[in-house]
Amino acid sequence: MKEILREHIEEIIQLTDDEFAYVLSHFTLKNFKKHQIVVHQDDPVKYNFFILKGLMKSARIASDGKEHIVQFAMENWWITDLEAFHYGTNSKFTIDCLEDATTYTITLENKTKLCRELSKMEHFFHIKTTAGYIALQKRVLCLISSKAQDRYHNLLEQYPGLIRRLPKTMIASFLGVSRETLSRLDLN
Amino acid sequence: MKEILREHIEEIIQLTDDEFAYVLSHFTLKNFKKHQIVVHQDDPVKYNFFILKGLMKSARIASDGKEHIVQFAMENWWITDLEAFHYGTNSKFTIDCLEDATTYTITLENKTKLCRELSKMEHFFHIKTTAGYIALQKRVLCLISSKAQDRYHNLLEQYPGLIRRLPKTMIASFLGVSRETLSRLDLN
DNA sequence: CGCGCGATTGAGTAATTTCAAATCTAGTGG
DNA sequence: CCACTAGATTTGAAATTACTCAATCGCGCG
Numbered sequence: 215m216k217e218i219l220r221e222h223i224e225e226i227i228q229l230t231d232d233e234f235a236y237v238l239s240h241f242t243l244k245n246f247k248k249h250q251i252v253v254h255q256d257d258p259v260k261y262n263f264f265i266l267k268g269l270m271k272s273a274r275i276a277s278d279g280k281e282h283i284v285q286f287a288m289e290n291w292w293i294t295d296l297e298a299f300h301y302g303t304n305s306k307f308t309i310d311c312l313e314d315a316t317t318y319t320i321t322l323e324n325k326t327k328l329c330r331e332l333s334k335m336e337h338f339f340h341i342k343t344t345a346g347y348i349a350l351q352k353r354v355l356c357l358i359s360s361k362a363q364d365r366y367h368n369l370l371e372q373y374p375g376l377i378r379r380l381p382k383t384m385i386a387s388f389l390g391v392s393r394e395t396l397s398r399l400d401l402n
Numbered sequence: 403m404k405e406i407l408r409e410h411i412e413e414i415i416q417l418t419d420d421e422f423a424y425v426l427s428h429f430t431l432k433n434f435k436k437h438q439i440v441v442h443q444d445d446p447v448k449y450n451f452f453i454l455k456g457l458m459k460s461a462r463i464a465s466d467g468k469e470h471i472v473q474f475a476m477e478n479w480w481i482t483d484l485e486a487f488h489y490g491t492n493s494k495f496t497i498d499c500l501e502d503a504t505t506y507t508i509t510l511e512n513k514t515k516l517c518r519e520l521s522k523m524e525h526f527f528h529i530k531t532t533a534g535y536i537a538l539q540k541r542v543l544c545l546i547s548s549k550a551q552d553r554y555h556n557l558l559e560q561y562p563g564l565i566r567r568l569p570k571t572m573i574a575s576f577l578g579v580s581r582e583t584l585s586r587l588d589l590n
Numbered sequence: 591c592g593c594g595c596g597a598t599t600g601a602g603t604a605a606t607t608t609c610a611a612a613t614c615t616a617g618t619g620g
Numbered sequence: 621c622c623a624c625t626a627g628a629t630t631t632g633a634a635a636t637t638a639c640t641c642a643a644t645c646g647c648g649c650g
Contacts, residue, residue, distance in 0.1 A: 274543060282547040284539060297536040306543070329528075333521035340517075340528040347531055348485040350538035351472060355462060355494070357545040358578030359470040362638080381596065390546030395638055397598055550606080569628065583606055585630055 215243065218266050219318055222290055226341050227334040237335060240324035246315045253309035259298040261319035265291055268315025269379055272307045273387070283387040286312075286376055292342065313379070362391045363399045403431065406454050407506055410478055414529050415522040425523060428512040434503045441497035447486040449507035453479055456503025457567055460495045461575070471575040474500075474564055480530065501567070550579045551587045 219241070220234050229237065244261075246252055246268070253259050255275060263270070270293050272285040284307060287293035295305040299322060320328075329336035356365050366389060370377050377385065386396035407429070408422050417425065432449075434440055434456070441447050443463060451458070458481050460473040472495060475481035483493040487510060508516075517524035544553050554577060558565050565573065574584035 274547065276547055280547070282543060284543055284546075296532065296539070300532060300536075329525065333524065336521065336524050336528055337517065340524055340531060343528060343531045343535055344484065344488060347535045347538060348488075350535060350542060351484070353542055354538060354545065355470060355472055357542065358472075358576070359462065359464055359468070383596070388546070392639055393597075394599085394640080398638090571628070580607060581629075582608080582631085586606095 215266060215316070215318075218290070219264060222264070223335075223338055226338050229334070233332065233334075237328060237332065240328050241318040241320050244317050244319050246311045246317070248311050248314050251308060251310045252315075253295060253305050253307065255306065255308040256304050258302065259295050259305045260321060262292060262294040262296075262299055262322075262325065263287075263309075264318045264320075265289055265293065266316040266318065268311060268317075269313040270309055270311050270315060271384065272309045274307050281387055282390075283384055286380065286384075286388065288376060288379070292346075312384075357390060362389060362395060365389045365391075366396065366399060403454060403504070403506075406478070407452060410452070411523075411526055414526050417522070421520065421522075425516060425520065428516050429506040429508050432505050432507050434499045434505070436499050436502050439496060439498045440503075441483060441493050441495065443494065443496040444492050446490065447483050447493045448509060450480060450482040450484075450487055450510075450513065451475075451497075452506040452508075453477055453481065454504040454506065456499060456505070457501040458497055458499050458503060459572065460497045462495050469575055470578075471572055474568065474572075474576065476564060476567070480534075500572075545578060550577060550583060551589075553577045553579075554584065554587060554589060 216234075216238060219238065220229070223229060223234075223237065241264070244263075252263065252270065253272075265287055267289060269286065269288045271283050272287070272293055272295065273281045273283040275281050285293060293309060295307050295309070297303065298305040302322075325339070329339060356368050360368065366385070369385070369389065382396055383393045386393040389396065404422075404426060407426065408417070411417060411422075411425070429452070432451075440451065440458065441460075453475055455477060457474065457476045459471050460475070460481055460483065461469045461471040463469055473481060481497060483495050483497070485491065486493040490510075513527070517527060544556050548556065554573070557573070557577065570584055571581045574581040577584065
């Protein structure tokens with residue numbers, strides 16, 4: 215468990231054993247079961263989640279009852295409602311488990327403390343956020359410039375391992391089309 | 403000029419006069435004229451731009467010749483192709499001026515140096531990137547969950563000052579609809 | 591076997607695009 | 621002050637794309 219987090223962090227910065235032990239002490243290991251809700255829409259967000267094992271999604275239920283999936287996260291990905299987490303507002307999204315999950319969670323207080331006391335960790339989070347920004351920018355471009363079919367292929371190409379674990383209904387929701395439309399596309 | 407940048411940074415962190423002078427020495431003041439191209443699609447990206455005055459857009463020209471606007475930036479906003487800037491790859495976008503512009507530019511080398519030497523600045527950029535991430539996440543949600551009309555109103559509500567300075571063609575491109583469709587919407 | 595869930599298919603409707611033409615507007619030069 | 625032009629915006633009409641609602645299919649599991 216520890217090793218996974220350590221390797222993940224050390225892809226970006228180097229830590230001594232002591233430093234890593236200190237970093238680790240700011241995280242809490244938490245397990246969740248499939249279908250378990252980790253963040254409730256309209257509730258405050260306590261944690262940022264680093265996924266060791268499992269699969270989650272972050273989605274918003276619109277007023278008409280439809281679910282719009284904003285993010286998936288699997289092994290070695292982070293997930294939370296970053297806005298609510300950072301600004302202490304209520305979550306716009308519900309985050310739940312598509313598979314049983316094991317996570318390291320960190321509170322905002324601990325993240326802030328860690329960044330203040332170990333500037334390498336601020337660098338780490340900065341780089342991670344930058345990568346997330348870049349990924350979102352790509353997604354925006356895809357959404358405004360491509361037809362549903364190309365969006366599907368684009369996703370498949372970028373995250374083939376993820377797609378295999380997802381029901382098509384959810385892929386459709388993530389792509390911003392109805393499940394019927396996705397089903398009618400020629401996916402070859 | 404200096405004061406604008408200083409106030410912008412000091413919204414997030416505190417700097418002594420000496421520190422700010424040091425920070426400032428990593429930036430270069432650059433002026434651009436309306437229609438001038440600041441970053442060419444498929445070229446490397448030298449700078450991240452902080453806009454003191456003016457208005458720019460970042461857009462991708464697709465293979466069919468259509469322009470898809472990914473970002474606008476006006477006073478006190480940052481703009482670049484963050485992926486190309488950080489990873490040294492070629493820009494996916496063309497960034498150009500919709501109005502005459504005055505900017506402070508910073509190279510990746512200087513940004514990295516600044517972050518290493520003054521950890522407060524790493525914090526500053528981290529917070530800025532986080533805010534950008536949050537804004538993009540909102541945009542993604544809007545794109546997958548709303549009709550064109552609601553997307554327009556959403557944008558108008560969030561950035562009324564920006565909309566007033568933009569031709570409708572560009573707003574349409576930003577929203578991911580054709581200019582004809584935007585023109586036909588009932589915008590009241 | 592039969593239930594439940596996900597995926598597909600059909601039919602009608604709505605939203606959006608495309609291409610073309612018309613209209614409007616701001617700036618320029620006479 | 622007017623005429624002219626270039627660019628932006630709007631409008632029209634047909635074609636495409638996607639959505640909704642309903643029905644059906646397929647499959648794994650108790």
